[in-house]
Structure formats: structure tokens, C-alpha cells
Amino acid sequence: MRLVIVSNRLPIVLETTETGFRTRRGAGGLVSALGPVLRRCGGLWVGWPGAEASDLNELNALLADHGRQEGFDLVPVILSADDISGFYRGFSNEIIWPLFHDLQSRCNFVPEYWTAYRVVKDKFASVVAANAQPTDFVWVQDYHLMGLGRRLREVGLLSRIGYFLHIPFPPPDIFCKLPWRVDVLDALLHYDLVGFQTAHDLDNFFDCVRTLLPAAKRRRAGDQFQVTYDGRTCCLGAFPIGIDFDDYGRAAASPAVAERAKQIRADLQVPQVLLGIDRLDYTKGIPYRLRAFRLALQRYPELHRRVGLLEVVVPSRESVPEYQDLKAEIELLVSQINGEFTQPGWIPIHYVFRSLEHDELLAYYRLADVALVTPLKDGMNLVAKEYCACQVEGDGVLILSEFAGSAVQMGGDAVLVNPYDLDFVAEAIRRAVSLTREQRRPAMRRLRRIVRKQDIYWWLGRFLGACGLSMDAMTEERRAKSKAAPLPV
Ligand code: F6P
Numbered sequence: 001m002r003l004v005i006v007s008n009r010l011p012i013v014l015e016t017t018e019t020g021f022r023t024r025r026g027a028g029g030l031v032s033a034l035g036p037v038l039r040r041c042g043g044l045w046v047g048w049p050g051a052e053a054s055d056l057n058e059l060n061a062l063l064a065d066h067g068r069q070e071g072f073d074l075v076p077v078i079l080s081a082d083d084i085s086g087f088y089r090g091f092s093n094e095i096i097w098p099l100f101h102d103l104q105s106r107c108n109f110v111p112e113y114w115t116a117y118r119v120v121k122d123k124f125a126s127v128v129a130a131n132a133q134p135t136d137f138v139w140v141q142d143y144h145l146m147g148l149g150r151r152l153r154e155v156g157l158l159s160r161i162g163y164f165l166h167i168p169f170p171p172p173d174i175f176c177k178l179p180w181r182v183d184v185l186d187a188l189l190h191y192d193l194v195g196f197q198t199a200h201d202l203d204n205f206f207d208c209v210r211t212l213l214p215a216a217k218r219r220r221a222g223d224q225f226q227v228t229y230d231g232r233t234c235c236l237g238a239f240p241i242g243i244d245f246d247d248y249g250r251a252a253a254s255p256a257v258a259e260r261a262k263q264i265r266a267d268l269q270v271p272q273v274l275l276g277i278d279r280l281d282y283t284k285g286i287p288y289r290l291r292a293f294r295l296a297l298q299r300y301p302e303l304h305r306r307v308g309l310l311e312v313v314v315p316s317r318e319s320v321p322e323y324q325d326l327k328a329e330i331e332l333l334v335s336q337i338n339g340e341f342t343q344p345g346w347i348p349i350h351y352v353f354r355s356l357e358h359d360e361l362l363a364y365y366r367l368a369d370v371a372l373v374t375p376l377k378d379g380m381n382l383v384a385k386e387y388c389a390c391q392v393e394g395d396g397v398l399i400l401s402e403f404a405g406s407a408v409q410m411g412g413d414a415v416l417v418n419p420y421d422l423d424f425v426a427e428a429i430r431r432a433v434s435l436t437r438e439q440r441r442p443a444m445r446r447l448r449r450i451v452r453k454q455d456i457y458w459w460l461g462r463f464l465g466a467c468g469l470s471m472d473a474m475t476e477e478r479r480a481k482s483k484a485a486p487l488p489v
Contacts, residue, residue: 001135001136001137001469001473002042002043002044002133002135002136002137003037003038003041003042003043003044003136003137003139004043004044004045004046004128004131004132004136004137004138004139004159005034005037005038005043005044005045005046005047005139005141006045006046006047006124006128006138006139006140006141006145006148007030007034007045007046007047007140007141007142007144007145008047008048008088008092008141008142008144008145009026009030009031009047009048009049009050010026010045010046010047010048010049010050010063010074010076011025011026011030011031011034011035011038011045011047011070011074012024012025012026012049012050012063012066012074013025013026013027013050014049014050014051014062020055020058021051021058021059021062022062023062023063023065023066026050027279027314027355028279029166029241029379029380029381029382030141030142030166032243032382032386033241033242033243033382033456033459034141035070036244036247036456037456037457037460038070038071038072039070039071039072040457041072041471042071042072043072043073044072044073044074044075044131044132044136045072045073045074045075046075046076046077046124046127046128046131047074047076047077048076048077048078048079048088049063049076049078052079052080052081052084056078059076060076063075063076075127075131076127077123077124077127078123079120079123082116083116083119083120083123085116086112086113086115086116086117086119087113087116087117087119087120087144088144089317089319089320090108090110090112090113090116091113091114091116091117091144092117092143092144093317093320094106094107094108094110094113094320095107095108095109095110095113095178096143096144096146097143097167097283099170099174099175099177099178100143100167100168100169100170101167101168101283101376101377101378102168102170102174102376102377103282103283103376103377104174104177106282106322107177109177109178109179111179114179114180117147118147121145121147121148121151122151124145124148124151125148125151125152125154125155125157126155128148128152128157129152129155129156129157132157132159133159134158134159135159136159137159137160137162137464137467137469138152138157138159138160138161138162139161139162139163139164140161140162140163140164140191141163141164141166142164142165142166142167143165143166143167145163146163146165146184146187146188147183147184147187147188148163149161149163149187149188149190149191150186150187150190151187153190160192160467160469161190161191161192162191162192162193162194162195162463162467163188163191163193163194163195164194164195164196164239164241164463165194165195165196165197165201165379166197166241166379166380167197167378167379168197168198168200168201168204168377168378168379168405169196169201169202169204169205169208170204171204171207171208172204172207172208172210172211172212175204175208176208176211176212181208181212182212182213185208185209185212185213186213186229186230188205188234189209189213189216189227189229189230189232189234190232190234191234192234192235192467193234193235193236193237193463193466193467194234194235194236194237195236195237195238195239195463195466196236196237196238196239197238197239197240197241197379197380197405198238198240198405198408199238199408200408201238201379201405202225202236202237202238205236206218206225206227206236209227209229213229215229216228216229217229223237224236224237224466225237235466235467237462237463237466239459239462239463239466240380240405240406240408240409240454240459241380241382241456241459242385242451242454242455242456242457242458242459243382243385243386243389243451243455243456244455244456244457245385245389245448245451245452245455245456246452246455248362248386248389248390249389249390249392249452251358251359251362252362252365252366252389252390252391252392253392256359257359257362257363257366258366260359260360260363261363261364261366261367262367264363264364264367265367268308268310268350269308269345269346270305270306270307270308270346271306271307272306272307272308272369272370272433273307273308273310273367273368273369273370274293274307274308274309274310274368274369274370274371274372274429274433275309275310275312275364275365275368275370275371275372275387276289276309276310276311276312276371276372276373276374277312277314277361277364277365277371277383278312278313278314278375278383279313279314279316280313280314280315280316280317280318280323280326280327280330280353281316281317281323281326282322282323282326282376283375283376283377283378284374284375284376284378285374285375285376285401285419286311286313286326286330287326287329287330287333288374288376288419288420288422288425289311289372289374289419289425290311290330290333290334290337290349291333291422292374292419292422292425292426292429293309293337293348293349293372293426293429294333294336294337294340295422295423295425295426296425296426296427296429296430297337297340297341297348299426299430300426300430303429303430303433304341304343304346304348305343305345305346306433307348307429307433308346308347308348308349308350309348309349309350309372310350310352310364310368311330311334311349311350311351311352312352312356312364313327313330313351313352313353314354314355314356315353315354315355327353330351331351331353334349334351337349362390365386365387365389365390365391366390366391366392366393368387368396369395369396369397369432369433370396370397370398370399370429370432370433371383371384371387371396371397371398371399372399372429373387373398373399373400373401373404373406374399374400374401374417374419374425375401375403375404375419376401376403376419376420377403377404378401378403378404378405378406379405380404380405380406381400381401381404381405381406382406384398384400384404384406384410384414385406385410385451388410388444388447388448388451389448389451389452391444391448394441394444394445394448395437395438395440395441395444396440396444397415397432397435397440397443397444398410398413398414398415398443398444398447399414399415399417399425399428399429399432400414400415400416400417401416401417401418401419402416402417402418403418403419409450409454410447410450410451412446413443413444413446413447413450414443414447415428415431415432457471
């Protein structure tokens, strides 16, 4: 049995060089979670390469080469400039993304976006149908492709099809704003299994089904839930996604990362380092976090020269004006705060706007005394988990938004905050930095235990198990293949 992952983007970034394109591994939660899964199980990843490639042969050669290095195959879905504009920027990022993050006033309900979504769904369906075998397990990922399952059934795909939503699912009073709400809900029920990050998201989905599809029958079967509608039964569950804890932990403990962490710490010249790392996105609450930090500096002068905030923002969706505005807002706040508080020998905020090399990222996680993970709303937030996995000294503090899905698993040992409550976040910062290393250890030890136990393979096993499949069956395919031909290294 082979695993076929389908997501909007392939797990790569296409970079232009003087001689053409080159690939590197993509970033973001979905890729960092599923990359290790495919590297272990092998299989196929279908998605948009992330750029308009003019030369298909060159693209296929690049993908084949990248796939050989990773140990799984990459199959592109080619999107036109109109598709990218109407489906990716429009339907996905101007409608579903803000709506599902409870930010309905940011939505742009343009009818043409729905048309573009249907066109792109057809393109994905043709590529998947041409590449999948009946014995494959096809696993569709995330909010861009909610309706793909139904289309795949319409084109006659016989494989089992699962779906996992990486972002939150909203309650009915928000979901019902979507002009195509019944269609989207009905299409989701065509998958064999639909997975959500938390029980709360699952409850919201059930409430939407009750409100919009009253004829659907909902029932609980053991620890699974089922919805029967229009002659089909769809299973549902909450499967909090994890990370490859051992991989992060091992790499963070390496001498190279230890050396880099020591160097950065010496360069920063502050006793306590606070760390914020996010993709540039309004859901991440970066301006609120900066205002809370400013408030902490205004209210608690004892923090001056004692703390420094390392704020890393990873570029994302830069062609969208809203994201450009957000970048400008962040940069204005950083310069205002630094202007107000900097003294010779001490800069309160070190601001980084770029993607980090993996070792550098690990070094930041390792050296940070406090991580500020304060999204306004987030499906899971894997930064919180990556931070704990890299805390090899075990004495960091995690300040975590109560609106991140990870708060369900980690809330007991993180310092939970409402990111909109600046007073509270400022006080949480003061409290976190005043704890001694010994006081911090027990909570970090428990956090690391949770993240290790409920890692990406635990997630995979639970999802496949709910589909009646096993991880062994997936790795069996890889073992059989490796007998026939040596695996690429
Ligand atoms: O689950 C959320 C997610 O899919 C992330 O994995 C990813 O970083 C983001 O949404 C989408 O980013 P982009 O628009 O750059 O593809």
C-alpha cells in the first residue's frame, strides 16, 4: 500500500538562479509535519510547485532530482496565473483562511473565486486520478482542497481517501457566512475519514452539519464519530498533529547547533532571550505581541538590559497587500520600541525578516529562555512543539496562546495567555523571566514528554488506524521497494 499526499503546495520552494530554477525544502507546519512521514514511508506527493514554471521538462527534472534526495516522488499540478490569483490568493487566502480563523471581517466573498476553486479542483483531480492506484491511500491535506474528495469520487477514483484540516474549523455562526457553505460541508462528507486538530474543531463541524444538513445522521462508534448523509458514511475524529521530536532533539543537541547557539547568545549580550518565530501572517498576533513587550518594558524597568526579544518573521504571501501592510506595521512597531528603549550596549528587539537555515533555527530554539507563541488563532502551532523538542538543556518557558490548538495538549505546563490581553501577556513575560532555571525545569520536562509521546508518528498511526490501515503496511511498501532497488540517499 502506498501513501499519496495531496496538498496545495509541494514541499519545496522553487528558487530562481542565474541559470534557472533550483529547489529547496519548503517551510511551514504542513511540510515540517508531513515531510518526515513521507521520508519514512515513501510514496507520492502531489501539489502545486509554488511558481509558474515556463519549462515543464526542466521542472520535472528538478522534481525528480529533489524526490530522489528525499526518498519519495513529487508530481506537479500546473496552475495558471488566473488559477493562482482566483484560487490560491482569492478563495483560499481571502476567504477560507480568515473565515476559519474567526476573522470574518477580513473575508472577500468574490463569486469568481468560487469558480476558480472549481477549476483548480478539477486540475488536482485529474493529476491524482492519473497517478493513484486503487490500493493507494490518498490523503488530502488542508483548507485549500476541502472539496477534492467528492471530485475524486466523481472521476472514479477507487482508493481510500482521507482528509486532514490543519487549521481550525469555525462554529456555525461564522461558517454560515460562507456563500457556498452547504456545498463545502457536503463535499467534506465524501471522504472516508476527516481529521481535525482538536475536539473543539470537531464539535464545531458537527454543529455546522446539524445546522446546515439536518437530514444527516450523526453517531458515535467507540472513539470514532460517523456522519451518514445522502447514502454515504464518513468517519470523523480529532488527531492533534505532532513533530518528529527525536529528529529535532538530536539535531538541536549536535555540537554544531550548540556552538551556533553559544555564539548567538554571546552576540545578543542579554541574560535572558525571548523568542518569537512566525510566518508573516495576521493570525499570528505579532503586533499584539510587540505591544505586550513594549508594555512590559514600560511597566517593569527591571527588565531593561536584562531581556532581549529575538523576533523572527518568515516571509509569506508577500504579493498580498494585506501581508505587505502587516510587515510595515511590524517594522514600525519594532523601530518605535527600539527607538524608545535602546541604550548603549542594549537593543530590546532583534528583528529578523527572512527564512532561517535549519541549524540556525534550531540554535534559536535551543538558546531561547522564553518562547512567545501567541497566535490570535491557530490550528495547532508547531513552533510551540519544536521549541520544546530543541530545549535540550530543559530550562525554557513556553508562553502559549490559549487560542492555539497546541494549548489542549500543552496548556497544563505552558504559561497560557489571551494574546489580546496586553496587561496579562506583559505580566506573563515578567513572571517567566523572574523564574530561576530550577523552577523552570519541571514544566519543560513534562512538555517535552508530551511532545515526544504524541509525535508525528503517533499522529500518523492514529489517523491511519482510524481508517483501518497501519503504518507497518506503509513502511512494508518501502521495504519491498528497497529490496528491488537501493533507496536514494
Ligand atoms: O496549515 C497551515 C498551512 O498549510 C501551513 O502549513 C502553511 O505554512 C500555510 O498554511 C500556507 O502557506 P502558503 O500560503 O504559503 O502556502
